[in-house]
Amino acid sequence: MNELLHIEDLHASIEGKEILQGINLTIREGEIHAIMGPNGAGKSTLGAVLAGHPSYEVTQGKVVFRGKDLLSMPAEQRAREGLFLSFQYPVEIPGVSMVNFMRAALNDKRAYEGKEPIAATDFLKLMREKKQLVEMADKLNNRSVNEGFSGGEKKKNEIFQMAMLEPRLSILDEIDSGLDIDALRIVANGVNALHKEDNACLLITHYQRLLDYIVPDYIHVLANGKIVYSGGKELAKELEEKGYEWLNI
Amino acid sequence: MVEHIINSEEKRDFLFLNPQSQDLLFRQEKGSALRLFFIDYSNIEGENRFRVNVEQKGEDCRTEIYVLSFLRGRYRQHFTSRIVHAVGNGYSRQIIRYVLTDEAKGDFAGDVVLSPNAQHIDAQQSNRNLLLSNTATIRTRPCLEIYADDVKASHGSSTGQLDESALFYMQQRGLSFSEARDMLVLSFMSECIEPIADVAQREDLMHTLYSILQNA
Ligand SMILES: Nc1ncnc2c1ncn2[C@@H]1O[C@H](COP(=O)(O)OP(=O)(O)O)[C@@H](O)[C@H]1O
Numbered sequence: 001m002n003e004l005l006h007i008e009d010l011h012a013s014i015e016g017k018e019i020l021q022g023i024n025l026t027i028r029e030g031e032i033h034a035i036m037g038p039n040g041a042g043k044s045t046l047g048a049v050l051a052g053h054p055s056y057e058v059t060q061g062k063v064v065f066r067g068k069d070l071l072s073m074p075a076e077q078r079a080r081e082g083l084f085l086s087f088q089y090p091v092e093i094p095g096v097s098m099v100n101f102m103r104a105a106l107n108d109k110r111a112y113e114g115k116e117p118i119a120a121t122d123f124l125k126l127m128r129e130k131k132q133l134v135e136m137a138d139k140l141n142n143r144s145v146n147e148g149f150s151g152g153e154k155k156k157n158e159i160f161q162m163a164m165l166e167p168r169l170s171i172l173d174e175i176d177s178g179l180d181i182d183a184l185r186i187v188a189n190g191v192n193a194l195h196k197e198d199n200a201c202l203l204i205t206h207y208q209r210l211l212d213y214i215v216p217d218y219i220h221v222l223a224n225g226k227i228v229y230s231g232g233k234e235l236a237k238e239l240e241e242k243g244y245e246w247l248n249i
Numbered sequence: 250m251v252e253h254i255i256n257s258e259e260k261r262d263f264l265f266l267n268p269q270s271q272d273l274l275f276r277q278e279k280g281s282a283l284r285l286f287f288i289d290y291s292n293i294e295g296e297n298r299f300r301v302n303v304e305q306k307g308e309d310c311r312t313e314i315y316v317l318s319f320l321r322g323r324y325r326q327h328f329t330s331r332i333v334h335a336v337g338n339g340y341s342r343q344i345i346r347y348v349l350t351d352e353a354k355g356d357f358a359g360d361v362v363l364s365p366n367a368q369h370i371d372a373q374q375s376n377r378n379l380l381l382s383n384t385a386t387i388r389t390r391p392c393l394e395i396y397a398d399d400v401k402a403s404h405g406s407s408t409g410q411l412d413e414s415a416l417f418y419m420q421q422r423g424l425s426f427s428e429a430r431d432m433l434v435l436s437f438m439s440e441c442i443e444p445i446a447d448v449a450q451r452e453d454l455m456h457t458l459y460s461i462l463q464n465a
């Protein structure tokens with residue numbers, strides 16, 4: 001299978017403090033990877049750095065995404081190339097409606113791909129169809145982005161946006177945190193339904209629970225800014241039973 | 250000074266679009282409702298001073314003041330509002346929004362007076378200011394003078410820059426920086442536009458503000 005993402009010796013810091021200390025990771029089309037690890041390990045930092053968050057400085061290493069140098073692209077270009085980050089804490093944007101936001105995002109991506117803007121009726125049809133995936137039926141169109149959404153609604157809204165934009169690589173940061181079992185099932189079903197042969201997923205979590213619903217091909221343990229251990233899906237159970245201590249981190 | 254009387258039970262809207270310096274007094278009789286819109290975006294130099302005085306002389310009056318100042322270039326604007334609740338059962342709302350860029354300067358003073366006879370008043374003033382450049386400045390002096398005890402009165406003022414986490418979130422979904430910025434700024438401004446009754450005028454204004462913003 002084709003390589004989607006290739007990370008080599010990635011170092012990154014924030015406010016002069018080095019958080020990522022040499023990450024190596026390759027993700028191919030069709031794969032689901034999970035990154036687990038204790039709080040503060042640098043999991044969210046990895047997602048933010050890949051998405052191009054301006055607060056982080058990459059001090060070493062390279063990242064190739066779909067054959068291109070990811071780190072030289074501004075955040076919006078990474079998104080238009082098909083990189084999606086579901087935020088651990090989705091941002092509330094009062095006054096900006098979901099409809100306007102999604103229409104702009106979708107049309108920017110289409111323009112980048114050399115396509116015409118989507119027709120108004122097709123767009124509304126698409127919104128309706130994708131909302132059903134996360135069971136958010138009528139609740140979305142006229143609301144401001146994430147404003148007043150419950151924790152579960154925010155996470156569903158992330159998956160809804162992922163469905164609208166059809167990214168090639170989705171980095172889902174703690175998509176399971178704060179969800180009750182029903183919401184977790186909806187979110188996981190959404191992610192599974194969107195999984196295709198030509199896209200890939202990087203799940204970030206510190207609960208094994210999510211991996212009962214979305215089964216990864218590979219699990220990596222991130223600690224102190226490095227991937228210290230990698231294995232198959234069976235690693236989740238082992239981590240659940242034994243914690244992280246046996247890895248000597 | 251120009252004086253307007255709002256008669257008993259009368260409902261009046263006034264819209265001042267890019268006005269020159271003004272000194273205005275509105276006297277409200279019993280049960281009247283007054284809505285004032287001040288929208289100031291076209292200047293890029295010079296100076297304007299606006300004074301708006303409202304007196305609620307009769308009971309059961311409603312006053313709403315919306316001020317949208319989009320200050321650019323080297324323009325300087327001074328705005329003073331003063332609402333006097335002389336008697337009881339009054340209601341007032343002030344939504345004051347500034348967006349400043351380039352080297353523009355804004356100066357806002359807002360005074361709400363609740364006289365000793367003004368019981369059961371509901372008065373709110375909200376002032377928010379958005380700085381889009383490091384060289385623009387805003388000075389604000391909101392003030393509440395309360396001489397009555399059975400009232401609900403509040404004011405709030407804040408000045409800041411665009412929310413960086415919102416900008417990054419929008420860029421992560423593929424919006425360019427300027428697209429994201431324009432959406433955030435327009436939604437900020439729309440609080441003063443949305444209450445305008447005439448739909449066509451509202452849409453016109455939003456279009457105009459959008460095109461100015463894109464070239465700002
Ligand atoms: N804005 C920041 N300034 C300084 N340190 C930060 C900042 N954000 C995160 N960190 C630090 O980076 C480390 C990794 O954080 P994070 O990537 O959020 O971990 P995880 O997602 O694995 O829990 C932590 O030690 C945290 O304190």
Ligand SMILES: [Mg+2]
Nearest residue numbers: 043044088174
């Ligand atoms: Mg995290």
